Amino acid sequence: MDKYKLIAENITVSYNNIISVKNITMKFKANTVTSLIGPSGCGKTSFLRCLNRMHDMNKNVKVMGKVVIDNTDLYLDNMNPIYHRRKVGMVFQKPNPFPTMSIYDNVTAGLRLNGIKNKKILDGSVENSLKLAYLWDEVKSDLKKPAIELSGGQQQRLCIARALAINPEILLMDEPSSALDPISTQKIEETIMNLKNELTIIIVTHNMQQAIRISDYTAFMYLGKLIEFGETKKLFTAPTDPLTAKYVKGFFG
Ligand SMILES: Nc1ncnc2c1ncn2[C@@H]1O[C@H](COP(=O)(O)OP(=O)(O)OP(=O)(O)O)[C@@H](O)[C@H]1O
Numbered sequence: 001m002d003k004y005k006l007i008a009e010n011i012t013v014s015y016n017n018i019i020s021v022k023n024i025t026m027k028f029k030a031n032t033v034t035s036l037i038g039p040s041g042c043g044k045t046s047f048l049r050c051l052n053r054m055h056d057m058n059k060n061v062k063v064m065g066k067v068v069i070d071n072t073d074l075y076l077d078n079m080n081p082i083y084h085r086r087k088v089g090m091v092f093q094k095p096n097p098f099p100t101m102s103i104y105d106n107v108t109a110g111l112r113l114n115g116i117k118n119k120k121i122l123d124g125s126v127e128n129s130l131k132l133a134y135l136w137d138e139v140k141s142d143l144k145k146p147a148i149e150l151s152g153g154q155q156q157r158l159c160i161a162r163a164l165a166i167n168p169e170i171l172l173m174d175e176p177s178s179a180l181d182p183i184s185t186q187k188i189e190e191t192i193m194n195l196k197n198e199l200t201i202i203i204v205t206h207n208m209q210q211a212i213r214i215s216d217y218t219a220f221m222y223l224g225k226l227i228e229f230g231e232t233k234k235l236f237t238a239p240t241d242p243l244t245a246k247y248v249k250g251f252f253g
């Protein structure tokens with residue numbers, strides 16, 4: 001039996017009553033990497049943000065549908081979103097470290113928020129998370145440095161470390177390597193592939209080679225709709241839908 005870590009059911013997203021994501025259903029198996037691909041504006045970010053109720057803050061957005069994590073619907077009225085959100089880490093396209101905080105404080109922010117003060121635990125988490133994000137060697141001698149003084153690529157890896165420090169079970173990544181150089185990108189890809197032993201990962205990428213390299217499953221979206229979702233190899237070599245075929249051959253997008 002396949003075990004689904006996360007099920008998104010009939011997700012529709014509208015901004016000011018204009019629909020951006022149309023009735024998407026997707027099931028994500030535990031310990032897999034899924035890539036979301038599709039042309040700019042097709043709704044990838046809008047969909048991804050539903051998976052941890054990131055739209056809650058924006059009152060112009062309406063989300064319909066269900067997001068079930070470990071058999072609990074994240075959108076039930078009596079659900080405390082904080083409990084489930086803790087299971088879901090997120091990394092954004094633009095690095096967003098807490099600018100006034102040090103590297104150390106960025107990584108430990110989530111744990112401290114959860115009341116953990118033990119220095120040994122915090123130190124261990126900083127080292128472990130920064131190693132997983134391939135940033136440790138570059139910053140270990142100066143963890144007190146303000147995050148804002150890191151390069152863009154380093155800031156992004158810091159954000160990945162920050163997301164990992166709370167031990168999420170699901171990691172959402174929105175074009176995490178679009179601001180990184182090829183070497184950092186490669187490191188991040190290795191990280192992702194290693195992390196799937198412990199996590200379920202959903203990543204938006206415009207880089208089809210990246211999708212092929214790192215993901216077990218790929219979903220192709222177009223104009224707010226899910227056109228095709230299946231094993232990465234099949235989607236890229238023998239897609240079912242002619243629109244998918246056109247897109248993966250680079251005819252549009
Ligand atoms: N905060 C917002 N308010 C109003 N409309 C929005 C908002 N965010 C996104 N949209 C609209 O929703 C649609 C989908 O946008 P979304 O950002 O989800 O696309 P995307 O696939 O992530 O694109 P990209 O590849 O460029 O990041 C677009 O038409 C966009 O203009």
Ligand SMILES: [Mg+2]
Binds near residue numbers: 044204
């Ligand atoms: Mg986007």
